[in-house]
Amino acid sequence: MQTYLVISAVGKDRTGLVESISQGVLECGCHIGESRMSVLGSEFAVVMLVNGYWNAIAKLESALPRMADALGLRISSTRTEARADTRSLIPYAVEVVAPEHAEVVHEVSDFFARRSINIEDVYTNRYPAPHTGAPMFALHLTVGIPSDLSIASIRGEFMDFCDELNLDAMIAPVK
Numbered sequence: 256m257q258t259y260l261v262i263s264a265v266g267k268d269r270t271g272l273v274e275s276i277s278q279g280v281l282e283c284g285c286h287i288g289e290s291r292m293s294v295l296g297s298e299f300a301v302v303m304l305v306n307g308y309w310n311a312i313a314k315l316e317s318a319l320p321r322m323a324d325a326l327g328l329r330i331s332s333t334r335t336e337a338r339a340d341t342r343s344l345i346p347y348a349v350e351v352v353a354p355e356h357a358e359v360v361h362e363v364s365d366f367f368a369r370r371s372i373n374i375e376d377v378y379t380n381r382y383p384a385p386h387t388g389a390p391m392f393a394l395h396l397t398v399g400i401p402s403d404l405s406i407a408s409i410r411g412e413f414m415d416f417c418d419e420l421n422l423d424a425m426i427a428p429v430k
Contacts, residue, residue, distance in 0.1 A: 258312040259335045260285075260305045262319070266328035268299040276301060279322045284311035293378075299328075304335070344399030345406070346375065346429040349413075353422045355381060355390040363394060366416050370409065373399045397429060 264276065273292060280287055285307035292301040305315065316332060323330040353359055360379065367374055376397040384391045400409060410426050417424040 256309070257306045257337070258309045259288075259337060260312050260315065260332050261302065261335050262305060262330060262332045263300075263302045264323070264326075264328040264330040265298055265300045266326065268294045268297055272299050272326060272328075273301075275326055276303075276322070279318060280305055280315060283315035283318055284308070285315050291376075291378075341399060343402050344373070345402055347398050347400055347406075347426055348429050349394075349396040349398055349424070349426050351394040351396075351417065351422050351424045353392055353420075355392040359392055359394055359422070362420060363396070363422075366413065367396075367398055370404070370412075371401070372404075372409070375399050 266272075277287060280303075285305045288304045288306050290301060290303035292299070292303075294300075305312070307315070312334075319330050319332055322328070349363070351359060351363055360377075364374060364377075374396055378395050380393050382391050382393070383389065400406060413426055414424065
């Protein structure tokens with residue numbers, strides 16, 4: 256029977272961290288199922304879902320403090336369960352671009368929360384606009400829209416919502 260562990264780690268970025276972390280997971284007999292890894296500022300950050308038999312997960316849990324010391328990372332872990340069945344959810348990609356302002360993530364996430372639509376994945380970035388250099392903000396989401404909701408209605412409401420806030424946006428099925 257598979258056991259699941261969520262691991263998060265943060266520390267100064269340097270070459271070889273992904274290789275070292277993945278090697279440690281493999282040496283314990285575990286597998287990386289899902290992960291998000293990124294450099295944020297000068298820090299490296301990772302969140303991963305690891306699975307394996309109970310003894311492999313226990314071995315990894317006991318190895319994490321040594322990995323943290325060796326790699327100079329702050330590592331935490333939490334046991335979890337396999338994700339509930341998501342077959343009734345239709346994945347949609349949402350992209351929003353706007354002149355930079357602090358409320359974009361909150362406003363867009365509130366739109367989906369009020370409709371009981373779960374946000375599955377989020378990433379954001381800032382960049383200078385071409386030609387003008389004005390600060391821009393991009394928000395990328397994957398949402399799980401319940402199959403009993405009207406996609407056309409959600410899309411229409413979302414586009415109206417974005418128009419009111421002067422956000423350039425699109426929502427499309429994940430391919």
